[in-house]
Amino acid sequence: MIRIVTTETPYKVGETVKLSGWVHKQRYLSKVTFLLLRDRGGIIQCILEKEWLNFRVENESIVEIIGDVVESKKQKLGVEIHVRNIRVINKCQKAIPFEINQSELKAGMDHLLNHRTISLRHEKNQAIFKIQSVLSQSFGDFFTSHGFTRIFTPKIVSQGAEGGANVFSLNYFGKNAHLAQSPQFYKQMMVASGFERVFEIGQVFRAEAHHSSRHLNEYVSLDVEIGFIDDVKEIMEWETDVLKYMISRVNDQCKRELEILDVKLPFITEIPCLTLYEAQEILSSQYQKASPEGDLDSEGERLIGEYVREKYNSEFVFITNYPCETRPMYTMPSNDSALTESFDLLYKGLEITSGGLRIHDYEMLLQSFSSKGLNPNDFASYIEMFQYGVPPHGGFAIGLERLTANMTGVGNIRGATAFPRDLERLIP
Amino acid sequence: MIRIVTTETPYKVGETVKLSGWVHKQRYLSKVTFLLLRDRGGIIQCILEKEWLNFRVENESIVEIIGDVVESKKQKLGVEIHVRNIRVINKCQKAIPFEINQSELKAGMDHLLNHRTISLRHEKNQAIFKIQSVLSQSFGDFFTSHGFTRIFTPKIVSQGAEGGANVFSLNYFGKNAHLAQSPQFYKQMMVASGFERVFEIGQVFRAEAHHSSRHLNEYVSLDVEIGFIDDVKEIMEWETDVLKYMISRVNDQCKRELEILDVKLPFITEIPCLTLYEAQEILSSQYQKASPEGDLDSEGERLIGEYVREKYNSEFVFITNYPCETRPMYTMPSNDSALTESFDLLYKGLEITSGGLRIHDYEMLLQSFSSKGLNPNDFASYIEMFQYGVPPHGGFAIGLERLTANMTGVGNIRGATAFPRDLERLIP
Numbered sequence: 075m076i077r078i079v080t081t082e083t084p085y086k087v088g089e090t091v092k093l094s095g096w097v098h099k100q101r102y103l104s105k106v107t108f109l110l111l112r113d114r115g116g117i118i119q120c121i122l123e124k125e126w127l128n129f130r131v132e133n134e135s136i137v138e139i140i141g142d143v144v145e146s147k148k149q150k151l152g153v154e155i156h157v158r159n160i161r162v163i164n165k166c167q168k169a170i171p172f173e174i175n176q177s178e179l180k181a182g183m184d185h186l187l188n189h190r191t192i193s194l195r196h197e198k199n200q201a202i203f204k205i206q207s208v209l210s211q212s213f214g215d216f217f218t219s220h221g222f223t224r225i226f227t228p229k230i231v232s233q234g235a236e237g238g239a240n241v242f243s244l245n246y247f248g249k250n251a252h253l254a255q256s257p258q259f260y261k262q263m264m265v266a267s268g269f270e271r272v273f274e275i276g277q278v279f280r281a282e283a284h285h286s287s288r289h290l291n292e293y294v295s296l297d298v299e300i301g302f303i304d305d306v307k308e309i310m311e312w313e314t315d316v317l318k319y320m321i322s323r324v325n326d327q328c329k330r331e332l333e334i335l336d337v338k339l340p341f342i343t344e345i346p347c348l349t350l351y352e353a354q355e356i357l358s359s360q361y362q363k364a365s366p367e368g369d370l371d372s373e374g375e376r377l378i379g380e381y382v383r384e385k386y387n388s389e390f391v392f393i394t395n396y397p398c399e400t401r402p403m404y405t406m407p408s409n410d411s412a413l414t415e416s417f418d419l420l421y422k423g424l425e426i427t428s429g430g431l432r433i434h435d436y437e438m439l440l441q442s443f444s445s446k447g448l449n450p451n452d453f454a455s456y457i458e459m460f461q462y463g464v465p466p467h468g469g470f471a472i473g474l475e476r477l478t479a480n481m482t483g484v485g486n487i488r489g490a491t492a493f494p495r496d497l498e499r500l501i502p
Numbered sequence: 503m504i505r506i507v508t509t510e511t512p513y514k515v516g517e518t519v520k521l522s523g524w525v526h527k528q529r530y531l532s533k534v535t536f537l538l539l540r541d542r543g544g545i546i547q548c549i550l551e552k553e554w555l556n557f558r559v560e561n562e563s564i565v566e567i568i569g570d571v572v573e574s575k576k577q578k579l580g581v582e583i584h585v586r587n588i589r590v591i592n593k594c595q596k597a598i599p600f601e602i603n604q605s606e607l608k609a610g611m612d613h614l615l616n617h618r619t620i621s622l623r624h625e626k627n628q629a630i631f632k633i634q635s636v637l638s639q640s641f642g643d644f645f646t647s648h649g650f651t652r653i654f655t656p657k658i659v660s661q662g663a664e665g666g667a668n669v670f671s672l673n674y675f676g677k678n679a680h681l682a683q684s685p686q687f688y689k690q691m692m693v694a695s696g697f698e699r700v701f702e703i704g705q706v707f708r709a710e711a712h713h714s715s716r717h718l719n720e721y722v723s724l725d726v727e728i729g730f731i732d733d734v735k736e737i738m739e740w741e742t743d744v745l746k747y748m749i750s751r752v753n754d755q756c757k758r759e760l761e762i763l764d765v766k767l768p769f770i771t772e773i774p775c776l777t778l779y780e781a782q783e784i785l786s787s788q789y790q791k792a793s794p795e796g797d798l799d800s801e802g803e804r805l806i807g808e809y810v811r812e813k814y815n816s817e818f819v820f821i822t823n824y825p826c827e828t829r830p831m832y833t834m835p836s837n838d839s840a841l842t843e844s845f846d847l848l849y850k851g852l853e854i855t856s857g858g859l860r861i862h863d864y865e866m867l868l869q870s871f872s873s874k875g876l877n878p879n880d881f882a883s884y885i886e887m888f889q890y891g892v893p894p895h896g897g898f899a900i901g902l903e904r905l906t907a908n909m910t911g912v913g914n915i916r917g918a919t920a921f922p923r924d925l926e927r928l929i930p
């Protein structure tokens with residue numbers, strides 16, 4: 075008999091089926107034992123009577139059940155299983171460190187992360203990572219269907235994308251190497267190599283000594299780079315469109331998960347834009363909040379998030395026109411100003427994207443490097459290509475864990491990361 | 503006017519269109535200049551006459567052309583462009599290091615890789631990486647559609663999956679860390695965390711000092727792990743099915759690329775199986791070739807590849823029943839023998855996959871670790887979970903670059919890697 079999953083049981087009323095999974099919860103009454111069985115589809119009630127009445131097993135053990143599917147209006151699935159046979163496949167032999175069959179996990183973040191294979195079993199965590207899976211796959215599907223090439227660029231590199239600060243270093247067969255902070259240079263190189271439109275889904279590594287709920291030292295970056303584009307607004311349109319698509323896919327494919335998390339996803343029509351100057355003025359005039367030179371701080375981002383939710387009924391807002399000083403050396407400057415053709419995207423007051431047009435002119439790039447005090451020789455293989463015909467281009471990157479955390483209502487980014495890496499955490 | 507791509511031109515006969523791309527080749531006659539324009543879709547002939555007759559620009563410059571689409575039976579596309587206006591967007595200002603408008607790239611591998619943004623522009627390289635893109639995306643689509651969760655597991659780890667040999671080490675905020683050799687432990691942990699069916703597409707890192715055409719020190723692993731499975735044949739069926747699907751997607755979406763590479767993809771019905779013992783016997787009796795204890799060497803794999811192509815008309819063959827000694831400590835042993843429930847997959851005589859059932863019983867796992875001389879304490883966070891109810895499971899991994907190289911007929915795996923990392927190469 076082939077194993078079926080709980081979600082298939084409503085279509086099998088009257089049949090005898092095989093189910094396997096974890097023992098989620100048990101309740102023993104005098105004439106019946108209720109056993110909740112959990113598998114990747116969800117949870118189903120199984121009824122043990124007569125010869126099975128005294129069957130006992132530790133919660134979280136793996137069991138296989140053969141039983142009849144019977145209609146039961148009281149059950150959420152509309153069915154329950156009357157057990158004919160139950161067999162222990164792998165016993166849970168140690169007391170689990172916290173209860174996972176309650177509506178909330180009641181333990182501190184560290185404890186939950188130390189026992190990650192247990193805490194991930196909780197249905198809210200299952201929901202978070204199933205949504206994350208759909209977000210990443212749909213991101214790829216969207217761009218693939220628009221003529222983009224999916225690329226894989228190296229994570230062991232010799233040159234840091236942003237100038238070498240905050241990188242993890244390693245010995246690479248006697249050479250000094252780094253872990254890539256971003257695929258920035260490489261995705262630009264792939265555009266210039268003739269692929270024009272590329273995307274990458276991959277890890278990036280930041281050796282920043284943050285203690286915060288919004289930073290990780292290793293995270294997944296959803297990167298896009300587009301050639302033959304010369305207006306930063308087009309890049310923002312691409313990002314708006316892919317977010318619309320990703321949200322629609324989550325709405326379609328994760329109904330149960332959204333329900334478990336009690337989350338309703340934003341409906342995006344258009345994402346409002348504020349220039350950095352406007353955002354800083356709003357903070358100053360309406361919140362009496364000063365901002366750092368040429369940027370917003372995290373508290374400023376949070377307040378702007380509140381402002382646009384109230385004023386535009388939007389969870390998203392683009393912040394544009396950052397000055398050259400606060401953007402990387404590859405950023406395209408605006409005509410006749412000290413500003414750039416760049417943007418950030420805030421989602422619920424948290425930056426999830428930086429993007430913009432890039433410099434494609436060789437001389438302008440050299441000048442930009444030297445104005446930042448960088449030595450072009452340290453970036454030779456990147457800079458060289460701008461002599462060989464590079465189209466106007468630009469792109470952006472979305473932090474997958476930040477997007478997931480905000481979308482699912484997780485307060486701490488670690489909750490949207492299967493095995494987070496931070497200042498203290500390297501295990502599991 | 504919105505830019506269109508060469509592939510759209512056959513549908514625009516009689517219209518004036520805008521095209522942009524690289525100047526691929528030029529030929530100057532007395533009354534006409536032929537300019538071949540290359541974009542991500544391909545190459546199109548543009549005719550410059552009268553006031554444009556003496557237009558000159560370096561090959562590989564970026565230009566924008568406005569012109570009329572005219573039928574032309576001599577052209578492969580069936581159309582050509584009569585130029586009304588041409589504008590240089592970004593000039594190629596340095597002589598390119600090798601010709602890329604010939605049918606083959608004539609330069610050594612090192613030279614081609616040193617100037618990767620130029621060599622990648624060659625249409626054969628474009629084809630290789632577009633096929634690779636479809637392979638990786640379709641791999642994800644297949645498993646997503648079968649209830650798998652796409653996972654992201656850390657690349658900075660504290661424990662090596664295969665026991666700590668051949669790992670790159672790094673200083674992680676004062677702690678000793680490694681780059682992940684494989685997501686093996688983590689994908690098993692995600693199965694045990696209740697996701698049951700998971701896949702990951704991500705980089706893995708091997709600090710092996712190989713000088714070979716088949717090894718990279720950083721490569722992309724297509725990883726799968728499946729819970730509630732207890733027959734290794736089921737895992738081989740999953741791999742057969744995903745390969746069928748990936749090949750069908752490449753056939754559908756990469757017609758032009760397959761033509762450029764002059765490649766016809768294998769039609770898989772069933773993949774033949776040989777036990778390791780049978781394979782070694784065939785090598786011994788038919789090729790007078792001895793094999794290493796409990797394994798095949800690369801020459802043996804190549805010969806078995808020839809053998810199955812002749813005997814079974816198959817480019818693929820599963821090799822099964824490896825002994826415990828030559829498989830990792832998490833491999834499930836077979837009943838009543840010193841063999842394991844494991845397999846390799848050879849494609850054209852090259853190993854592209856290892857897979858098998860894993861041990862899910864805590865005591866058996868402890869015994870397996872100690873029989874390999876490993877200290878379970880060094881793998882505590884992995885081993886601990888087997889006390890908490892882990893289902894029977896197994897999986898496999900496909901090396902994306904090897905698969906791509908073999909499929910596209912590239913002799914050296916570096917040719918199927920955008921920016922390869924080997925013993926010498928860290929740039930670009």
